[in-house]
Amino acid sequence: MSFLDWTIVFLVNGGIVLYGLLAFREKGESFDWYLAAKSMPWWAIGLSAFGTAVDSGDYVAIAGGSYQFGLSQLSQWWLGIAIGWFVLSFFVILPMYRSGVFTNAEWLEYRFGPSVRIMAVLINIQSRTNVLANIFFSMYLVLSVLAGFSATASWFVVVAVAASATLYVVRGGLQAGVFTDAVQGVAMIIGSFVLWIVVWVRGGGWSGLNERLAAVDPGLPDVMLHVGGYAPPGVPAAVVILSFIVVLTMYAVINQYEAIRFLGARSEWDFKMAAVVASTATAVCLWFNITMGPMARADFPALETIDQAYPLMIQAYLPHGLIGIVVAGLIAGGYSTFDSIGIGISSLFVRDIYARFIVKRASDAHYTRVGRITAPFIMALGFAYVPFIQEGMLAFYLRLAGAIAVPLMTVILMGVFTRVHRQTGIVGLFVGLTYGVTAILGESFEWGLPVWYTNTWWTYLWNIVLPAAGMLVASALITLRHGPMSDADLEGLVYARENDIPSVRNHMAHRLKTLEGTWLQKTLVETPIRGAYPFKLPPGGLTLFRRPGVLALGYLAIASGLLFGVLW
Numbered sequence: 001m002s003f004l005d006w007t008i009v010f011l012v013n014g015g016i017v018l019y020g021l022l023a024f025r026e027k028g029e030s031f032d033w034y035l036a037a038k039s040m041p042w043w044a045i046g047l048s049a050f051g052t053a054v055d056s057g058d059y060v061a062i063a064g065g066s067y068q069f070g071l072s073q074l075s076q077w078w079l080g081i082a083i084g085w086f087v088l089s090f091f092v093i094l095p096m097y098r099s100g101v102f103t104n105a106e107w108l109e110y111r112f113g114p115s116v117r118i119m120a121v122l123i124n125i126q127s128r129t130n131v132l133a134n135i136f137f138s139m140y141l142v143l144s145v146l147a148g149f150s151a152t153a154s155w156f157v158v159v160a161v162a163a164s165a166t167l168y169v170v171r172g173g174l175q176a177g178v179f180t181d182a183v184q185g186v187a188m189i190i191g192s193f194v195l196w197i198v199v200w201v202r203g204g205g206w207s208g209l210n211e212r213l214a215a216v217d218p219g220l221p222d223v224m225l226h227v228g229g230y231a232p233p234g235v236p237a238a239v240v241i242l243s244f245i246v247v248l249t250m251y252a253v254i255n256q257y258e259a260i261r262f263l264g265a266r267s268e269w270d271f272k273m274a275a276v277v278a279s280t281a282t283a284v285c286l287w288f289n290i291t292m293g294p295m296a297r298a299d300f301p302a303l304e305t306i307d308q309a310y311p312l313m314i315q316a317y318l319p320h321g322l323i324g325i326v327v328a329g330l331i332a333g334g335y336s337t338f339d340s341i342g343i344g345i346s347s348l349f350v351r352d353i354y355a356r357f358i359v360k361r362a363s364d365a366h367y368t369r370v371g372r373i374t375a376p377f378i379m380a381l382g383f384a385y386v387p388f389i390q391e392g393m394l395a396f397y398l399r400l401a402g403a404i405a406v407p408l409m410t411v412i413l414m415g416v417f418t419r420v421h422r423q424t425g426i427v428g429l430f431v432g433l434t435y436g437v438t439a440i441l442g443e444s445f446e447w448g449l450p451v452w453y454t455n456t457w458w459t460y461l462w463n464i465v466l467p468a469a470g471m472l473v474a475s476a477l478i479t480l481r482h483g484p485m486s487d488a489d490l491e492g493l494v495y496a497r498e499n500d501i502p503s504v505r506n507h508m509a510h511r512l513k514t515l516e517g518t519w520l521q522k523t524l525v526e527t528p529i530r531g532a533y534p535f536k537l538p539p540g541g542l543t544l545f546r547r548p549g550v551l552a553l554g555y556l557a558i559a560s561g562l563l564f565g566v567l568w
Helices: 003-025 031-039 042-053 055-099 102-114 114-147 151-200 205-216 222-226 237-254 256-263 270-300 306-319 323-358 364-388 393-417 423-443 456-482 503-508 519-526 549-565
Strands: none
Touching: 003 151, 003 323, 031 256, 031 364, 031 519, 042 151, 042 237, 042 256, 042 270, 042 323, 055 102, 055 114, 055 222, 055 237, 055 256, 055 270, 055 306, 055 323, 055 393, 055 549, 102 114, 102 256, 102 323, 102 364, 102 393, 102 423, 102 503, 114 151, 114 237, 114 306, 114 323, 114 364, 114 393, 114 423, 114 519, 151 270, 151 306, 151 323, 151 364, 151 393, 205 270, 222 270, 237 393, 237 456, 256 270, 256 503, 270 306, 270 393, 270 549, 306 323, 323 364, 323 519, 364 519, 393 423, 503 519
16 A cells, blocks of 8 residues: 555544544433434434445455355345344334433333343454454454554554544434444445446446356356355255345344434434445445455465455455545545444443443433443454454354354344234343354364255354244243233333333333432433434325335335345
């Protein structure tokens, strides 16, 4: 990298950090720091959700993954994450938003009890610190390959970037994170496009890519350039695609740092429209990133470290100046996720562990201060995963997510959409985690279990089916003995098109006797009620382009047609 490249990187990312520090002054109250006073508009939430989901790890790891799996990954990013955001914004987030909770784990205790709340925090911490490690390692690879830095110098820069992101989040909270993410999201799309268009043109487009892959192996174009092309032994292509869809549906549904953005919206309409914006921006950006993997496979067919594919393509194709633009976008992706994980996991620790079980009756300022102190420690945990991802970041993440995180998604969805009993949440988690852990151990230690039990791709199917079945059976047995859940027990906790929100808030405030007189109860009661729309509805209703449900269905129809028709 030249002086010009570094100048671009520092101007873009240094400017964004400075903006975050100066534009968003210190937030004193927890409602402001954690939820931005529920003031966020749809476009900012959407770009922030995109910038958070697509981090620098997804530049490097996704290109490395598609170097191995081909275009099958498009199902993950065009459909999986969009389904997740639509399920979250149209269904899952509604009872949380209306009831006044700050975190998804907080809602889980009201729905399923304290043990599920604790497990949700632990699973979120495991999942998100794994993602932090992916970002750290991605930046390290880019710096070592493109800049020629030593290992020590590369890691020093990675730590400095993480520390500066933590600084403006500690100062400005969610609002600083969302608006800086929106700016970073634009930089990310520009950076992805610059590399893609240069490689695409110089490589001869689609026909040129086919020819170059065929020169490596005549069967390679069929595997790499079709969504249904990748199918390892014992796993049908449909199961691979289902797994890719589930992994990012799970990401959107369980992650507190996604949920907190939607909970910070100024209205229900805003977070629904935000899901459409996030899905569209992600689809555009990830087309550029995923197709980079097959292009790299054609140019570098024998990489031992597949996650080097993206930085090697930058090095091989881009002149100075353009390298700076792409690396600036990549580092912006890291910033956008660093700040998101910092605020998201901090809110989980403070509300769902510290204030719930350790210090219950301190002042609002005390809990906000603890949140700020916690954020840097959350960031540091990510470095613990770095030694385990050397063989491929995506494969490692997929293995753990299918075994550990998908059961939590299943429990959340069962809680929102069904009337299963309160005691069944821990049953679902126990069944799913038991299966997931035995699948990993069975494969690692060669216990002789069948492929359909141990293989990574199959875990995404079974960890929906088995926990859901366990919860339904347990709920049926409890119903036989004690009767079904009453409407009063479920008020404000399950999906409903409409609620009497003041009544729900009053009920929520006194639902758990152990919270009487605590800070958690106080913030639940005092959180302002926001409306369904941030504007008055016109007499004839909203136009089609202002109806998030219509836009979401249109997006899903187009994405499905491209994936399962044009590119299958």
